[in-house]
Amino acid sequence: MTVTFLILAALTLAGTVAAMAMRNLIHCVLALTLGFAGLAALYLLLGAQFVGFTQVLVYVGAVAILAVFVIMMTQSAGPAMQPIFSSFWMTGSVVAAAVFVVLAWAICRSGFASQVLPPPVEAAVHPIGDALMHGYVLPLEIMGLLLTAAMIGAVVLAMHEKRRTP
Amino acid sequence: MTLSMFQAIDQIDQIFVTSQHRLVSDLPAEFQSISSAILSVIAIVLVFALLFAITTVLERKGLGRMQNRYGPNRVGPCGFFQPLADGVKSLTKEDLVPRTADQLVHFLAPVLLVMAAFLAYAVLPVGRNMVLVNLNAGVLYFFAVGSLVELAVFMAGWSSRNKYSLLGAMRAIAQMISYEVPLVLASIVVIMAAGSLSTVSIVDMQASYTGIWPHWFVFTPWGFAGFALFMIAATAESNRSPFDLPEGESEIIAGYYIEYSGFKFALFFLGEYLGMFATSAMAITLFLGGWAAPFSFLTWIPSYLWFFAKLVLLILIFIWIRGTLPRLRMDQLMSFAWQFMLPMTLLNLFVAGVWHFMPAGIVRWLVCIALLVAPAILLSRSLKQGKKFAVRHYRFAE
Amino acid sequence: MFGEGILKGLAETARNFFGSYVSKDRLTTVQFPEQRLPQIEAARNFPFLVYDGEDWQQGMRCVSCFICEKECPPKCIFIEKSTDKKPDAVGKPQFYPKVFNIDVSVCMSCQICVEVCPFDAIKMDVAFEHSTNNRFAGLLWDKKELAKPNEYYRQIHPIEAAAVDAALAEERAKVAAKAKAAADAKAAAIAAAAASTSVEVATEK
Amino acid sequence: MNPLTGYLLLSALIFSVGLAGALTRRSAILVLIGIELMLNAANLNFIAFWRYGPNPAALTGIMFAIFSISIAAAEAAVGLGIILAAYRHSQTTELDQMNSMKG
Secondary structure (H helix, E strand, C coil), X not given: CCHHHHHHHHHHHHHHHHHHHCCCHHHHXXXXXXXXXXXXXXXXXXXXXXXXXXXXXXXXXXXXXXXXXXXXXXXXXXXXXXXXXXXXXXXXHHHHHHHHHHHHHHHHHCCHHXXXXXXXXXXXXXXXXXXXXXXXXXXXXXXXXXXXXXXXXXXXXXXXXXXXXX | CCHHHHHHHHHHHCHHHHHHHHHHHCCCHHHHHHHHHHHHHHHHHHHHHHHHHHHHHHHHHHHHHHCCCCCCCCCCHHHCCHHHHHHHHHHHCCCCCCCCCCHHHHHHHHHHHHHHHHHHHHHCCCECCECCCCCCCHHHHHHHHHHHHHHHHHHHHHHCCXXXXXXXXXXXXXXXXXHHHHHHHHHHHHHHHHCCCCHHHHHHHHCCEECCEECCHHHCHHHHHHHHHHHHHHHHHCCCCCCCHHHCHHHHCCHHHCCCCHXXXXXXXXXXXXXXXXXXXXHHHHCCCCCCCCCHHHXXXXXXXXXXXXXXXXXXXXXXXXXXXXXXXXHHHHHHHHHHHXXXXXXXXXXXXXXXXXXXXXXXXXXXXXXXXXXXXXHHHHHHCCCCCCCCCCCCCC | CCCHHHHHHHHHHHHHHHHHHHCHHHCCCCCCCCCCCCCCCCCCCCEEEEECCCCCCXXXXXXXXXXXXXXXXXXXXXXXXXXXXXXXXXXXXXXXXXXXXXXXXXXXXXXXXXXXXXXXXXXXXXXXXXXXXXXXXXXXXXXXXXXXXXXXXXXXXXXXXXXXXXXXXXXXXXXXXXXHHHHHHHHHHHHHHHHHHHHHHHHHX | CCHHXXXXXXXHHHHHHHHHHHHHECEXXXXXXXXXXXXXXXXXHHHHHHHHCCCHXXXXXXXXXXXXXXXXXXXXXXXXXXXXXXXXXXXXXXXXXXXXXXX
């Protein structure tokens, strides 16, 4: 529980809560990038450099921009005129709160709190590469396949349907 | 050469490192690391801001000479104090914010842009032992920070509530994302060869010599192709001519920073140039041996001088290209990225593999060059295909 | 071939770059405040009032006929007529402008005032460095600021001024001839009268 | 409370925020973003357990996080593509109004 962790956690939480609660969709995405960046900083704090930078590269550099593009293309930018929450928002928030209570209860009861912590480690890039190329080579290949399939699928989905001329 | 001479050369080379140590060593132990970091940050900010100032005046003078003009020659000797005058002007100008603009986002965009541009310098080794942080995943960090620029550009374009700025931002983002793929793929060959993502160890690998010749990656077929592809992608990534569509003055006035004035505009300018320096510096680190001297008998010149000499050389090439090439069209830009750059960078990865596994010798050179040149010609042919340009006859404009 | 045009272009700009340091002929820029190109005959900027002779008030050609004021498209001319008369360029007694103002911040340099002036009193100037600190009072020019001698007009528009001078001289000559004719006629009449009286006297005798 | 508990609680909070957003927001884009947030919360859990777990040298948590990030990227691309296609079809991204199966 260092000060750094508390600051970063507050930043991340503020970003995520704002992302879920703001009226303007673009503001939501910008707040979301703050949350993602905070998470990346938390990964760095935990010593996972590679994952932290990948997080920034993928989420801030790609996913947020993609979301922004879709918001622009569906013309849903600008403050919403109708209510932003659906009619059953009460049920939804109660469910989410219940999930959090259960998770928090499980975490506090689990005995992690009294566990002796191992010394800090630094995940160098080299062992990650080694692991990806030896132990995890099959998942890596499948991941490549999945990404290709997703790319083709996204292109097909988002492509304009061409009118067939007789 | 005697031993003392070697020591003297080494001392001059390491003068900044040792003076930083000396400055910090008087402080109490808990402040030492943070104050040395702050010193390095101040040095980086000052040096690269100064380089920005010099580059603006060099660019304007160089472009002027290429167009048979004088360029700025009024302020100070030969116009070299022009950036000072520009700075004073931009500081004293009114800071206009459109009434309908998203005030907070409009303010944050230039700040984020400059911040992202400066963050990238943290992993660039500007000299022997002269790097702010030697990150394990330095190259990855560089590209991650670079992706923040896209967000800043979008924020600027969207928050201005202006059609031109939004169009410019969309163009800029589409272009940056398209060219980030070849940029990263072109640098992967070096990472493969060096076996490390750390910029420091990549430079260390290139800082040895066979006879008088250095081991720079650019002196291999895949390295040269990678360097060329990297520089093309870097030109597009930093929105420079001939890929300066996002700010195309003749079509969308100034693109995403149309609604910025005064110092915020200057910040955009600064951010753009800093991005250009950073990608050039990355190209130097990856392909041109970073701070290493080009010949073994020139190693007595301090390493940081070599780094900045290479940087200035690349900047001059950027200026030269800007003075020469006209702007591309949007569809040409995109098809160039996906139909030429992407296949070539992927092929380059393959060639690097071939180079690695073939026995050293002339055959290896020939095979790799053939593997690169033939597809390049075929691809450039296919880019041109179906677009036969006839001589155009004008009815009224003759 | 691939990239050939790019190389050609790079060579061209490089040639320009180094050439501009070697031969000064390549640089077409005129370094303005120090170097100036000679003014061409048709150059024009803002109007001014022409006067003949030494005294700008005596020699002013304007007779305050208000034609220019009426014709001015942006209405930048303001004239007030005098109550007394003074001799004009040709020598005829005429009114003169008590006030003649031009607001050059409004003037659009169309030269219509010059076209319509029947007295060749208003002409176009070529001076263009008129920036002031006060954009209202500083750019509202009165009669004194507008008055320029005829020699100045000859200097800036030599061909045009020669034609105007010739026309004016002809006019003056015509007036002088008329005056002379009138004087001659008068003299002849007097002589004739004298002669007739003498004849009468003679017949009486 | 030790650091691990802090990270786990934070991750649970982010997960709940994402879940609440996904359940309550009307915009399809934000529902997708909520799901992304839940994935991110899981990633934070992986990394925290890797760091404070008994065998950090095995890198299992890191591997999981890397694969999870790539899957999230693919999911975002496909999900946003679906939203775009749905928008072309029904001219809205509000989930309440996408209630017709005809067409």
